[in-house]
Amino acid sequence: MADLVVAEGLVKRYAVRGGTMAAVDGVSLRVGQGTTLALVGESGCGKSTTGRLLLALERPDEGSVEVAGQAVHSIGKKQLRELRRTMQPVFQDPYDSLNGRMTVGQIVSEPLRVHRFRGDLDARVRELLEAVTLAPELAQRYPHELSGGQRQRVAIARAIALDPEFLVCDEPVSALDVSVQAQVVNLLRRLQDERGITYLFISHDLALVRHLAHRVAVMYLGRIVEEGETEELFADPRHPYTQLLLAAAPRPRVRDHERQEPVEQLGEATSALTRSGGCAFAPRCPLATDRCRTEDPALRPLADTRAAACHYAETARVGAA
Amino acid sequence: MTELLEVQDLKVSFGAGREAVRGVDLTVGRGETLAVVGESGCGKSLTALSLLGLEPAAAQVTGSATLGGTELIGRGERELRRLRGTRAAMIFQDPMSSLNPTTRIGTQIAEVLAIHSPMRRSARLRQAVELMESVGITDAAARARQMPHELSGGMRQRVMISIALAGSPELLIADEPTTALDVTVQAQVLALLRERTRDTALLFITHDMGVVAEIADRVAVMYAGKVVETGTVREVLEAPRHPYTAALLRSVPDPDRPAAGELPTIPGQVPAVGAVLEGCPFRPRCDHADDTCATAPALVEGVACWHPVSRESQEVA
Numbered sequence: 001m002a003d004l005v006v007a008e009g010l011v012k013r014y015a016v017r018g019g020t021m022a023a024v025d026g027v028s029l030r031v032g033q034g035t036t037l038a039l040v041g042e043s044g045c046g047k048s049t050t051g052r053l054l055l056a057l058e059r060p061d062e063g064s065v066e067v068a069g070q071a072v073h074s075i076g077k078k079q080l081r082e083l084r085r086t087m088q089p090v091f092q093d094p095y096d097s098l099n100g101r102m103t104v105g106q107i108v109s110e111p112l113r114v115h116r117f118r119g120d121l122d123a124r125v126r127e128l129l130e131a132v133t134l135a136p137e138l139a140q141r142y143p144h145e146l147s148g149g150q151r152q153r154v155a156i157a158r159a160i161a162l163d164p165e166f167l168v169c170d171e172p173v174s175a176l177d178v179s180v181q182a183q184v185v186n187l188l189r190r191l192q193d194e195r196g197i198t199y200l201f202i203s204h205d206l207a208l209v210r211h212l213a214h215r216v217a218v219m220y221l222g223r224i225v226e227e228g229e230t231e232e233l234f235a236d237p238r239h240p241y242t243q244l245l246l247a248a249a250p251r252p253r254v255r256d257h258e259r260q261e262p263v264e265q266l267g268e269a270t271s272a273l274t275r276s277g278g279c280a281f282a283p284r285c286p287l288a289t290d291r292c293r294t295e296d297p298a299l300r301p302l303a304d305t306r307a308a309a310c311h312y313a314e315t316a317r318v319g320a321a
Numbered sequence: 322m323t324e325l326l327e328v329q330d331l332k333v334s335f336g337a338g339r340e341a342v343r344g345v346d347l348t349v350g351r352g353e354t355l356a357v358v359g360e361s362g363c364g365k366s367l368t369a370l371s372l373l374g375l376e377p378a379a380a381q382v383t384g385s386a387t388l389g390g391t392e393l394i395g396r397g398e399r400e401l402r403r404l405r406g407t408r409a410a411m412i413f414q415d416p417m418s419s420l421n422p423t424t425r426i427g428t429q430i431a432e433v434l435a436i437h438s439p440m441r442r443s444a445r446l447r448q449a450v451e452l453m454e455s456v457g458i459t460d461a462a463a464r465a466r467q468m469p470h471e472l473s474g475g476m477r478q479r480v481m482i483s484i485a486l487a488g489s490p491e492l493l494i495a496d497e498p499t500t501a502l503d504v505t506v507q508a509q510v511l512a513l514l515r516e517r518t519r520d521t522a523l524l525f526i527t528h529d530m531g532v533v534a535e536i537a538d539r540v541a542v543m544y545a546g547k548v549v550e551t552g553t554v555r556e557v558l559e560a561p562r563h564p565y566t567a568a569l570l571r572s573v574p575d576p577d578r579p580a581a582g583e584l585p586t587i588p589g590q591v592p593a594v595g596a597v598l599e600g601c602p603f604r605p606r607c608d609h610a611d612d613t614c615a616t617a618p619a620l621v622e623g624v625a626c627w628h629p630v631s632r633e634s635q636e637v638a
Contacts (some may be wrong), residue, residue, distance in 0.1 A: 042503035043474075147590050148361075177360040177591065178528065182572040182584040189583070204504065207576040211584065231579055246502040249576045250531025254555050257515060257535075264512040266505050267459075268473050 004166055004198045005031040010053050010063035012046075022225040023049045024060070025222035031166075031215075034192065036199040037232070038213035040206060040245070042269060051168040054200060055087055056080060073258040085115055091101055092171035096150035098143040104129075105139030105153050111161045128157040132187060149180035153187065160191065170202040185212060192234045196249040206249045210234050215305075216240050221269065221280040224299055227314075228306040238302060241281050247319065262286055262319035279310070286318055324348040325522045326492055331384035331394070333367050339595030343546035346620065347524075349492070354515075354523040354548075356537035356554070360529065360569075362594045364546040365526045369494050372524075374401040388492055391407060400498050406436065410485035414497040416477035420469040425625045426453075427465025430484055437488045444577055452483040455459070456515055473504035479513065486517055493518055496526045511535045530570055534558055542566045545592050545602035552623045562629040601626070 012024040021135040024046040031037040039047040052058040054065050056072040065072045067087055072080065091097045098107055109117075109125050117124065124134045132153040152172060159167055161263075169188065173181040185208060191197055209216055210230060217227040218239065224235055226239040237243045248263040269285050278293040279285070284294065284308050291311055309315055330545065333342035342364040349355045357365045370391055371382045386393045388409060393401070405411070410569065412418055421429055430449035434440065434501035440448070446465070456479040469477060478498060480538040485493055495514065497505040515536060525536050533540055533554065538555040550563040561567040571585040589606040592598060599604040600615040601607070607614070609628040618625045 042505065108341040170344060178569060179360060179572050179587040180588040180590065182574075185574075186583045186586060206504075207574040210576055211574040211577075211580040234576070234579075244505060244575065250504070250507070250529060250535055251576065252534050252558050252570055252573060254528035254534055254558055257512075260512070261508065263505050263508045266509065268475050268506055269503075289491075 001074075002033050003030040003034040003163055004068055004085060005029075005037075005054060005200070006066045007050075007054060008064050010050065010059060010065070011061045012049055012053060013061050017046045024053065027063075027219075027222070027224055029217055029224065031198050031200060031229075033165075033198055034196040034215040036201050036212055038201045038209040038216045039219060040203055040209055040216060041219035042204060042245075044221075044269065046222040047219050050219070051089070051170050051200055051202050055089055055168050056083075061197055074274045083112075085162040086164050087166040087168070088162070088164045090155055090159050092174050092239045094155045094175070095143070096146060097245065098142050098151060098156055102142075103139065104141050104143070104146070105152060105295050107143070108139070108157045108161060111158060115162055124161075127142050128161055131160065131191070132157045133183075135258075147180070148176050149183060152184055152321050153177060156184075156187065156191070158196070160195070163195070164197065166200070168200045168202070171204070171207065174203070174205070181208075182199075186316075188212065205291070206246060218245065223280065223309065224307075225281065225310070226308040227299075232306060238306070238308040238316060239281075239310045240285050240316050240318045242308075243316070243318045283308075287312060322349060325351045326388055326524065327385055328368075328372070328386045330370065331368060331382070331386060333371050333380050333382050334431050335377075335379055335381075335595060338597065341546055341594050342371070343598075344377070345543070345546075345548055347386075347541055347548070347551075349485070349522040349524055351491070352518075352520050353537055354518065354525055354535045354538045355541060356525045356527055356539070356549070357541045357543060358527055358533050359543035360528055360591050362545075362591055363543040364498065364594075365528075365543050366496050368543070369411070369496050369524060371525050372494065373405055374398065375388065375411070399592065406433065406485075407488045408490055408492065409494065410490040411494040412478070412481045412485050412498050414500050416474070416481045417469060420477065422469055424481055425466055425468060426472065429469075430465075430480065430487065433484050433487050452487060453480065454485040456486075456517070457509070458483075473505055473506075475502050475510060475569055478502065478510055478556055482510075482513065482517065486521070492522045492524065494524045494526075497528070497533060498525075500529070506569040507532070508535075517551060530558065531572060542569075545596075545598055546594075547602065547625065548620055549603065549625045551620070556623075560623065560630075560632040562624040562632060563603075564607050564609050564628070564630065567630055568606075588598070 007029050010024050010027045013022050027050055043046050052059050070083055105125050108128050109121050125139055129136050134153050163222040195291045201212055213230045216230050216233050220241050226242045234298040237246055244263050275296045279297050282288040297309045297311045299307050301307045302313055328347040331345040334340040345368050359365045370376045372386050382394055427446055427449045431445035434445045434448055450461045450465050458464050458479055537539050537554040540554050541548045544565050550566045568587045587606055600617050604610040604614040611625045618627050
């Protein structure tokens with residue numbers, strides 16, 4: 001399948017006290033047309049910044065992004081404006097991202113008006129609200145009159161108003177109640193099936209990722225440390241960080257707490273600022289050797305569809321199976 | 322087990338008829354952890370807050386809650402203040418809102434210690450560092466000199482736990498204490514809470530069934546201001562009896578299983594806080610609802626439902 005999104009060697013540095021910090025430090029990724037790539041990792045790993053770079057909401061210090069064959073960071077303003085029709089964000093908090101002074105109808109139709117939609121605007125708004133399973137009457141309401149799940153659906157309706165090919169969903173259901181989360185997740189999947197939309201799905205929730213994504217890239221301190229097809233990666237994670245992340249995901253099942261889990265000894269992420277010569281995960285890794293502390297492992301292919309940035313990716317196993 | 326905390330018919334209302342908590346009964350024994358689980362607006366946080374007199378000023382609280390025989394509801398602010406920290410303590414989702422942003426961490430812990438026992442300043446600071454070490458903060462002496470914003474979220478929550486436990490309270494109330502944390506840090510903070518509350522009654526408020534599995538001995542599931550199901554953690558997670566509990570558990574995707582079609586959902590949404598509810602509050606969203614459900618079911622043998630799922634009919638997952 002053709003890749004709709006291709007990013008090569010993205011670097012984004014921010015000035016911080018005491019120097020610069022690379023929030024994104026050499027990220028390359030591809031998203032196949034009509035598929036979902038999940039970008040997972042903990043806060044501060046650079047997953048949201050990567051999403052913003054792909055949408056040209058931020059400019060990279062190094063590297064390039066192509067969406068539908070267009071280099072998003074080097075085309076002219078006018079072309080970028082055109083390209084924005086085809087790529088849209090959906091953010092975590094539908095309370096922040098919707099203008100509270102606009103009605104739902106105005107919010108959903110705004111991108112249509114901005115891009116000079118010719119046609120029956122009201123009919124199009126009705127159609128979009130139906131696509132996200134909202135009653136057309138809600139067009140007259142204001143965001144504060146809606147529930148969290150309804151607001152996120154409005155945000156999605158707005159994002160798909162111009163028939164985009166590519167959506168960056170940044171933690172789109174994290175702020176929603178569990179019973180509503182499932183409704184929105186099903187909606188995203190259905191929209192992909194019906195419209196062939198390509199997703200970058202940014203999330204910390206591995207269970208959701210397994211449910212939604214075709215491929216997964218795991219980020220740690222600005223870099224991708226493992227990637228692969230979803231089922232392969234979940235069935236047999238190769239990077240110790242992926243293994244620990246997976247083990248830490250809370251499951252609604254009773255277990256024996258007397259047996260201590262390795263993740264309970266993990267400590268917290270160091271900052272990208274203090275990155276030394278070796279592997280960024282080495283200070284927390286239960287398997288780290290001298291080699292890990294001195295030699296930075298590159299992301300290397302393990303199989304056709306698999307890659308990991310660990311010297312011991314073939315044999316690494318944290319804790320009991 | 323002797324019950325340390327006994328809550329009976331607790332109601333919290335805002336103005337005429339707008340009840341957010343609509344008659345809650347709970348018990349927590351010494352050394353026991355009760356998880357109160359539910360979605361936003363179910364009244365779980367308000368229940369916890371009102372036990373220590375921390376509900377919003379506009380709220381009216383009625384009913385009874387006794388801590389080791391002492392009635393908590395209707396106490397004056399002065400008496401409650403004496404109680405907080407010594408007999409009962411509370412930690413919140415966002416430690417930043419409880420910490421003074423302009424005071425060094427060690428000094429803040431020392432201030433709390435000063436309330437509990439008179440000590441010289443240097444002794445207090447030393448004890449503050451020891452407390453920080455006891456909750457797994459590495460390099461505690463240096464951390465004690467830092468400001469709250471210089472610590473990570475996980476470390477700030479560890480500080481709050483150390484402050485809450487400094488007075489050896491009989492009851493610790495924790496309101497979504499790990500919700501804002503990364504999963505690896507959450508696992509560590511839950512392990513810390515498990516270990517440090519072996520002899521403390523812990524009332525743990527959460528929306529996450531996975532967290533429930535990690536922390537709880539017993540569970541109370543709340544919906545629309547009421548407890549709809551209660552039981553041991555094994556009973557509730559492995560063989561839920563209330564259709565709401567069962568549906569909630571089904572709608573959570575499983576990290577250990579491949580995706581299989583659409584996620585089961587619960588149609589509709591939770592009722593608005595304070596909405597007038599007749600009969601079973603879950604009735605509009607329930608597959609099993611019929612005419613009997615127009616009458617509100619009482620909590621009988623751990624479930625408030627006219628058509629509970631039988632435990633025997635469920636296979637253990």
